[in-house]
Amino acid sequence: MITVGDMAPRGFTPAVMPAWAPAAGAVRRAKAPFRERLLMTVLFAAVLSSCVAFIEPSPHDALMGALAIVALAAGVRFHRILLIPFTLLLVWNFFGLLTLFNVPDQKETVQYAATSVYLAIAALIFALIVADKTMPRMAALEIAYVMAAMISALCGIAGYFHLVPGAAMFTLYDRAMGMFKDPNVYGPFLILPLLFLLQHMIVKRINLLSLAVAGIIMFGLLLGFSRGSWFAFAVGLAVVIVLSFLTAPTPKVRMRIIGLSIAGLAALAVLLVLLLTMTSLGSMFSTRAQLIQSYDVGTGGRFVLQELAIGSVLEFPNGMGPFEFSRIFGLQQHNVYLQAFLVYGWGGGFAYVLLVLTTLWVGFANALKCRPWQGYAIAAIGTFFGVALEGFIIDTDHWRSFFLVLGLIWGLAAATRAAGKDLPAAATMVAPREAPPYSPRRSGRGVAQPG
Template sequence: MSALTHELPPQAVNAKLIGLLSSGAIILGILLSGFVIGEPAPYEVYMTGLIGMWALFGLRISRPIVPLLILLVSMNIGGMIAMTQMAELSWTPLYLAVSLFLAFTAVFFASVVEQKPDLYRLIFTAYVTAAVVTSTLGIAGYFKLFHAAEIFTKYERAAGAFQDPNVFGPFLALPGTYLLYRLLTGPVQRMPLVAVPLLIVVGGIFLSFSRGAWGLFGVAVILLTGILFLQSTSGRFRLRVVVMTIAALALLVLAMIVVLQIPGVSEMLTTRAKLAQDYDSARLGRFARYAIGFMLALERPFGIGALVFGTIYGEDTHNIWLKTLMDYGWLGFISYLGLTLWTLAAGFRLLLRNRPWQPYVLCAYVVYVGHVGLGSVIDTDHWRHFYLLLGLVWGGIALEYRYQRGLIALPGTTPANADRPRPASIAAPLPASGTRSRSLLSMVPAGQ
């Protein structure tokens, strides 16, 4: 370092140190997202300080990210209006404060990856690390591998360092999908290095016994392999995807046969694999509450206030669309619906474009699609990783916007608007003409 300081001016050294510190701060925040045993979790406390500090020293919300900010804020304004319909506020102000905080985390992550696309790699690496650690804890807790390991389970299901297995399982979907991407597209000699953490993460998803997590991961895997198959023009690569998919399915069947021999697993799997549980189809079960809630929304356009629905009917809405109607009113519902449609449409346009950040956006997008479907049977408005997904997808949307307008350039390409002054460059080459069949990860700098 001392030799480097003699060769570089102090400004360059300071810039390098600031870059390292900012990257480390982001990594720490992602690592903390995997540990939410109590609330407020360390993630909330840390990210509040980080966002505030970043806002003071360079956080910039660009034009393509403004719609994300407006729609999330308007949704929360709807929640504040709904709060006026309540006789007693109770915990509602705190609930809405958390909602607004999580909205800002989505905008924050979108903004930082737009300004520094290299953060995609660091974010995914940190996310995979957090997922492997919390999955290991969940697996150890389920099998009681050490003293007091059962604290990492709930309802006899793996929960890792989370309060709820139904959040723990979906949290693992993105790192599982990303690791599968690396397995399908990476070099053969590195497959074991990817397969081991992938098995740990998939084991955590399975032992969470969350039907939503199973379906979410299944949808993400199908979408991912389908897109990889369609975007490649190489018969060899397509054959690899088909062969590895068949091998993965065979391995899954074998693993299921082995796991079902473990006492307790078979009974839990039989119980959880039912499409509708007793609490779903009962007289005032989940499905009946959906009908009651949507009828109530027609009578109460401003909503009834956060957390009130559960006090009236004994259970929460367990449906993000009904949740927004009840807790955020029609303003919140329209804002959330608009955000969902915008994200799906704008993100879809990025899927087959060769960009250095495309692998990360692709993985985040297919998992986000799964979360949209999952929201029909569970509340996702306070899932921390859901807002990270939003930020990752919108960061890609913003980068594409800037690239199309010549505000950034990729090595070996000419900006669309050559007269723009000094466009930023992203250190990753685009594939040469006719090499679309290459793994998109080969476009990312070495070491990722």
């Protein structure tokens, strides 16, 4: 069987493959340059530690600094397409820093602006890393992220059911939140790794390990009782199914996708019915599943605050600065696009909206192109689209997982542009997450690697 190791650029063979990939055991452990092995190790550790977010700064934040240094030492390249997110993130943060003059002498506002700058840099780091040697680096990232999601879900499950002493620290208001500060941040964190697994299963094959891990993560997502997270996951899964169907290489694969999607949704419905017969779950679900909650309407409700936010956007073209809207009106407006204009001014707001739109455009276009990393691209754009829509009801501009996905989309797009022409559709079906059987082409800029 042909493996990624066989097809990788000369001088490098990945030492990692997703455990749920049937060909994982066949990957040869060849010696890679020390800098590359160090990069893979730090990347793995940084993503794995992202499940710990209840302390500031988190271990993930410290490791991101190390990852940036190691990535530069490993010789990551800046691809021209990355000028788009770089410019938009730069403009977004420039106007954000300008609005600090509206709220001087406040430590929290400076920290808020610094977090925005950090997340922009983190997104670019991930983009730079996966733009080259894409398949082995994405494999390492996938394994780490799935493990992080499983740890988060297990913590949330343990906390919700009080399985161990002290596990209540993993819940808030009887909702699972893992090692996060908020269930509404915990839920979206689980979506990308879950879609990685589900996309792999509906297109490639199903095994007990992937099924068990996906079940644990999905149950953890359910126990977060976040309507926004449920919605974002449903949208993301729909995108994954549709794009996987459209890009399937044969009618047989399309029929498999249709059959497994129907069977999976039916099984999920049955499991939900069984789970909701449990008194505590059923009661909480019936409460949280209502489209309109008490805090959405009335004086001080979400919708009224969003109306006030629109008026404030028109009144303050230079922005109000961090936390000023909530200080004046008592609560946040819970809309990331209004947040962008309120905090970063019109310049920053338009830059943020344009960043989201261009990422969606590039992500969907790239997901339709036949590449070894197409499955990753499909899962990433599904996740991003769902969370981008969720942004209309919640502030997502400081979610680490959001910027990770944003970086992956642009990095995978850069990898696709560097690889040249589309491959035959069947070439991406050699084995899960594997490169097709062809020799890397040489160009004036070195070996054009398939992953």
